[in-house]
Amino acid sequence: MRIVFLGTSAAVSSVKRDNTSLLIDDVLVDCPGNVFGKMVRAGYNPLKLRTIIITHRHVDHSYGLPSLLEMLRLSGKKEPIKVFINEDFFPEMGQLLNMYGLMREDFSLDLIPLQENHVLFEDSLRIETFAVKHSVPNFGLKFSTSSSCVVYTSDTEPCEEVAERAKGADLLVHEATCAEIVTGKKEGHSCVEDAARIAKQAGVKNLCLVHLGPELEEHLRELAQKAEEIFDGRVIVPEDFDRAIV
Numbered sequence: 001m002r003i004v005f006l007g008t009s010a011a012v013s014s015v016k017r018d019n020t021s022l023l024i025d026d027v028l029v030d031c032p033g034n035v036f037g038k039m040v041r042a043g044y045n046p047l048k049l050r051t052i053i054i055t056h057r058h059v060d061h062s063y064g065l066p067s068l069l070e071m072l073r074l075s076g077k078k079e080p081i082k083v084f085i086n087e088d089f090f091p092e093m094g095q096l097l098n099m100y101g102l103m104r105e106d107f108s109l110d111l112i113p114l115q116e117n118h119v120l121f122e123d124s125l126r127i128e129t130f131a132v133k134h135s136v137p138n139f140g141l142k143f144s145t146s147s148s149c150v151v152y153t154s155d156t157e158p159c160e161e162v163a164e165r166a167k168g169a170d171l172l173v174h175e176a177t178c179a180e181i182v183t184g185k186k187e188g189h190s191c192v193e194d195a196a197r198i199a200k201q202a203g204v205k206n207l208c209l210v211h212l213g214p215e216l217e218e219h220l221r222e223l224a225q226k227a228e229e230i231f232d233g234r235v236i237v238p239e240d241f242d243r244a245i246v
């Protein structure tokens, strides 16, 4: 699997970081602003995109979807694109896309409500959802091929389900909106220390911290060290446009 970190910030972006979204092979996970432009900047042709997954209704994960779809349409995307949207706000997002005139005969959109324990396939890539603990219904995602496994938490409090699903994974991409030694805990989210404890519990090989709150920016080295004290594996704090091959 090839992962591009298109964005790594929490709901408030910074000079260096935009809202969190990931490109995993030809699958886009979450869609804040100008994801189309970011894919181009990352050297990826957006017309190759086959599947989009919107994990939950929060604005920093979903507001760029109409714009991305319009850019794909105007760029001549012909193959159908599958868009999985959390069932919690599936009708509302459908209305929004309709309001923007995106439901049209010459543009093939396959909108699918995303549910708990949903299994989807993209060629040799298997993707399954699991419920996490956030302020609104939300799903983590487990990506597996015959040789590797990546788990992405989306937004969540520290959650047993993540530790369970990520058991032995090659990479856990865990949200870290807060840090006990900088901001204290934030409801509905995880601290850097929580992410490290879950990574240790799951026995993953590598931990990537994303969805970073702006207050953490100046403390990243210290926070990575803190995470390494808790978790024995490798801790990575990717910047926007960094990539990982798993």
Ligand SMILES: [Zn+2]
Pocket: 010, 011, 058, 060, 061, 155, 211
């Ligand atoms: Zn978020």
Ligand SMILES: [Zn+2]
Pocket: 056, 058, 134, 155
């Ligand atoms: Zn959220």
